[in-house]
Amino acid sequence: MVAAELDSELDLSLILHALSDPHRRTIVRELAAAAEPVPCGAIMLEVGKSTRTHHFRVLREAGLISQRREGTRKLTSLRKAEVDAEFPGLLDAVLVPVPV
Amino acid sequence: MVAAELDSELDLSLILHALSDPHRRTIVRELAAAAEPVPCGAIMLEVGKSTRTHHFRVLREAGLISQRREGTRKLTSLRKAEVDAEFPGLLDAVLVPVPV
DNA sequence: CTCTTAGTTCGACAGTCATCGTACCAAGGC
DNA sequence: GCCTTGGTACGATGACTGTCGAACTAAGAG
Numbered sequence: 474m475v476a477a478e479l480d481s482e483l484d485l486s487l488i489l490h491a492l493s494d495p496h497r498r499t500i501v502r503e504l505a506a507a508a509e510p511v512p513c514g515a516i517m518l519e520v521g522k523s524t525r526t527h528h529f530r531v532l533r534e535a536g537l538i539s540q541r542r543e544g545t546r547k548l549t550s551l552r553k554a555e556v557d558a559e560f561p562g563l564l565d566a567v568l569v570p571v572p573v
Numbered sequence: 574m575v576a577a578e579l580d581s582e583l584d585l586s587l588i589l590h591a592l593s594d595p596h597r598r599t600i601v602r603e604l605a606a607a608a609e610p611v612p613c614g615a616i617m618l619e620v621g622k623s624t625r626t627h628h629f630r631v632l633r634e635a636g637l638i639s640q641r642r643e644g645t646r647k648l649t650s651l652r653k654a655e656v657d658a659e660f661p662g663l664l665d666a667v668l669v670p671v672p673v
Numbered sequence: 674c675t676c677t678t679a680g681t682t683c684g685a686c687a688g689t690c691a692t693c694g695t696a697c698c699a700a701g702g703c
Numbered sequence: 704g705c706c707t708t709g710g711t712a713c714g715a716t717g718a719c720t721g722t723c724g725a726a727c728t729a730a731g732a733g
Contacts, residue, residue, distance in 0.1 A: 647709075
């Protein structure tokens with residue numbers, strides 16, 4: 474029987490695909506460094522608005538981030554605990570090596 | 574995108590993209606379990622021959638595996654040490670959670 | 674109400690991906 | 704030589720990806 478996948482439906486293929494894009498790794502790295510919810514626009518990416526929305530959606534659908542509205546902004550936070558619980562060490566392995 | 578094609582240059586985007594496919598994770602998992610060079614055909618995948626060749630090429634171009642001919646077969650081995658040196662913990666994080 | 678801010682939705686477009694079948698090549702075995 | 708085995712190369716195809724601009728929505732600020 475299929476176990477009840479409660480709040481955290483984490484698919485490793487989705488996660489790895491989401492993390493395979495440098496822009497999305499930048500977002501995740503910033504979120505991990507901030508340790509507090511951050512508005513989407515606070516993370517600088519050299520892409521258009523709609524492209525940024527697209528990257529945030531990919532991350533959200535992979536279960537890597539969660540978002541909530543706050544006034545005109547949308548605060549984003551990294552779901553580090555949930556991801557770490559399912560795939561220990563993965564985020565650290567991907568985020569630690571800062572590009573030289 | 575454009576990746577440095579130096580033989581021992583490991584690009585995290587290429588690696589994560591390579592590992593985001595379940596078939597390729599199966600290959601890597603079998604290679605990690607074998608700990609000895611394995612002929613390509615010894616790993617069962619429910620895809621055609623040319624598709625299997627394609628997956629092995631993606632893994633090779635990401636620097637995750639190395640291959641060498643031996644008679645009619647082609648022996649494949651996981652470049653675990655090199656990958657671990659560049660991205661410690663990544664392979665373990667991706668390979669440990671065996672699907673249920 | 675109007676204007677600005679922050680972000681989404683909707684095509685559209687060029688590029689890449691996974692998959693396939695067929696043809697092909699290389700090394701042995703007969 | 705011929706044939707089998709193990710794998711590659713070559714299109715082709717349908718699906719998906721990252722990118723964009725323009726139009727749109729939601730919430731304040733004036």
